[in-house]
Amino acid sequence: MTQPPYKAPLLESPLHSRTAPLCLGNEWTRWGGYASVDTYLNTEHEYFAIRNAATLFDLSPMRKYRVSGPDAARYVSRLVTRDVDGLRPGRVAYAVWCDDLGKVLDDGTIFRFGPDEFRICSQERHLCWFLDCAIGYDVNIEDVSERIAAISLQGPRSFKVVQALGLNDCRTLKPFDMTHFDFDGGPMTISRTGFTGDLGYEFWLASEKAVSLWDRLMEAGQAYGIRPIGSRALDLARIEAGFIVPLVDFMPAGEALRPSRGRSPFELGLDWLVDFGKGHFVGRRALLAEKERGRGRRVVGLDIAGNKPARDALIYAGRSKQVGAVTSAMWSPTCKRNIAIATLDRPYDTMTEGLWVEIYVDKERKWEKAMAPCRIAARPFFKPPRRSATPPLDY
């Protein structure tokens, strides 16, 4: 029997029966209307499993939209800022889509299944926007989020787990490639994608089969130190990988109440995702104008002195002029660097020295302010060869 929403405000992922008993610390968070594990028990250990062994993350709450029909390619090309004509079937691409003002509504991944079939995956809900943009296109847009479950297998030993499952064909998968298998009599897609900046694969299949896949992965992974991870450990890995997250590192334009909070792809440092040569796309005119004018600010990586994470810190040019703020920060255990993702006003986004971060430090409930010098650093902060080596390195 389905519970009324007031008794069950949050949806349960198809993997809930597996993740819940393992979530020993009972730390959950909300994600797109789903209950999602924040930490199973120990964030640090979960994080190190990502960098040392193999991990499973329940990706099912991700929104997934199937785009199909004769105009599917034209439609997707119009929707997102990057070129998709060059995206071959069997490939995946990271993309952003903007409103008419050229402000980013969200980022996500586009899977091309065939000439006329795509899947767009994102964190936020976009059905209304996708339907609005479909006017005049012979295209069918379906929200398949509930029907398709996803599990992310990440870590240097993830390919060993894949092999143990007998999916040897994945050996030739390059980053952003995908391939299809039969699993328990149904289709399963495996893409070499992930949010950790490490070697890893994402498995996509019908929700009913998700539990069975999870069990098989856990079993196959025993020998390789597999463990499930929550979103907190994943977040640490993604900062090291230099990825930005909507609602954390920027406000999606559709949700910002203050219009000035919208950010263009240029401002997010995603210039490489904008292709003016491909014909018209939503936000093109505004982005062209911005390119002329120059962006007002930019998302950058920071390398900060000391070892105190600069969470939510303000950034100064010299000691007093506020020129930006940190949106994500951590002490990176893998890089042994104090790193952050921040937004800096122009022209300070190109300053080579003289930037300071104001950090509040909790010394056993006694707060102190520290001014730490910082400099702009290239992202990803962590970029191991195993991330892209094909076939995967033995690790």
Place this chain on the structure above:
Amino acid sequence: MYLLILALFECMGAKASLREGVRTFMKSYDAIVIGAGHNGLTAAAYLAGAGLKVVVLERNPHIGGASISREIYPGFTYSNCSYVSSLMRPEIMRDLELPKYGLQIIPYEGGLTMTRDGGYLASYTDHDMSRREIARHSARDAEAYDRYANEVLRQCRFIKPMLMQTPPDPTSFKPRDIKGLWDLGRAFHDLGEEAMYDTIRFWTMSCTDFLEQYFESEVVKAHLAGTSIIGTALGPSSPGSAYVLLHHYMGEVDGNIGSWGFARGGMGAIARAMAAALEARGGQVRTEAEVAQVIVRNGKATGVALASGEEVHARIVVSNMDVKRTFLKAMDSKDLSEDFLRQVRNFKIRGSSGKLNIALDGMPDFPAVPKDCPALQGDLHITDSIESLERAYDDWKNGMWSRRPYVDMMIPTLLDPTMAPDGKHYMSVFVQYVPPKLADGEWSTEKRDAFGATVINAIAEYSPNFKDLILHAEVRTPHELENEVGLTEGNIFHGELTFDQLMFNRPIPGYAQYRAPVRNMYMCGSSTHPGGGVMGAPGANAAREILRDLKMGGTGAA
């Protein structure tokens, strides 16, 4: 030495009381506020706080105006008029230290609409919960809800800063008006290109048109449209009704924008706390002191004559009455210009609402809704389509109460333990539409009771044991609201909230800055910007303007 000090004290005391005596005898004050509605009390408390000697003169034996709660059936406290709080400005609660005088606002959970087919649609404060609930009716509407909520919040953000500001006069060249217009223009511009267009549309379009942009499900639209017609002589499809929806969204409970709550002890708790704040600042409230006329000498207000014949004098007179009562009833037309009077007469103040307050022997059953549904704590409705809202409005246009009325029904005692004996409940039923005059003549006791029966029967269709539980019911039509509460035509907002009567046009173009055309006289009721509702903003804004004229600005007024 000790004795000397004592004697000194006594002497000072005697002097003080002598001064008091002289004052009381002359009945002279710095300021008279006519009406102890919550806005009158707010204005008075700010003025007293700035050091003025203030008296509030109230016609009724009780204070609060439409922000009142009374025990008229033993053991039960009714919020006889207004029943929920959201618009009440937090800065006023803070300035006047209302919590110190007992004010507490308790937020409640959402609300629901029961449908004719035996189902229901609820709204909850939890966003995910609400989305799942809407998805039971339409998956697409559940997706659209985020967009809708965002758009409404954007508009609220634009309006909110204006609530506590005197509307700038667009025809004036005074620096502060020019600055006010400039600020307004800048805030408008800051909305961004798209939202600028949307704002203009929002302020003028109909609620139906607005909702149609987002939703397909009838019950979703009906549920959301309710607030666009409350207290409004418009149908959901009349242009201008979208703004009224916004008016009900721009409040907050402790920073939760759009939330509504119960004042513990009923809405009278707000007025009581204000009166206590006023008294603590040295002000005074006199009940059963009906003002018959404002006394004007040489174009200046100098005091008031009470219905009893007594005169009370003051340097300034502030009216909390609605604009029609103030200028058409309580003033000599010779003291006002023809042109001004004409505009006052043309001010739209049509009544459209009624109210039932019901003492219940227990919690009524609503078979459509599971007993443990938390939305029962909130506002309950029985109109499941825009079409039926519109039909209800047709009856009003034809000069009769809606045969299938829209009700905004609540059971505050599910959260507030103070208003009814344990196990029993108080139900507040706000009703739309009820005309101030009926097609077949004036209201009478029989017609009032027939109206009450219509409402009770309508609710009983959704609650089989409802009628059996009724211990007592107070039925109020616009007729009672006019005669007992003093609301012209029974209009709950002291004048309709349509674009032609908002901002610098409220109440009368050229008189939006709380000053009456007669010198030393001011307006502080809901007829002034930003309008009706238990908000306090008109009262606080008026006080600020008064203190400005007295060159006492910056003395504690908001």
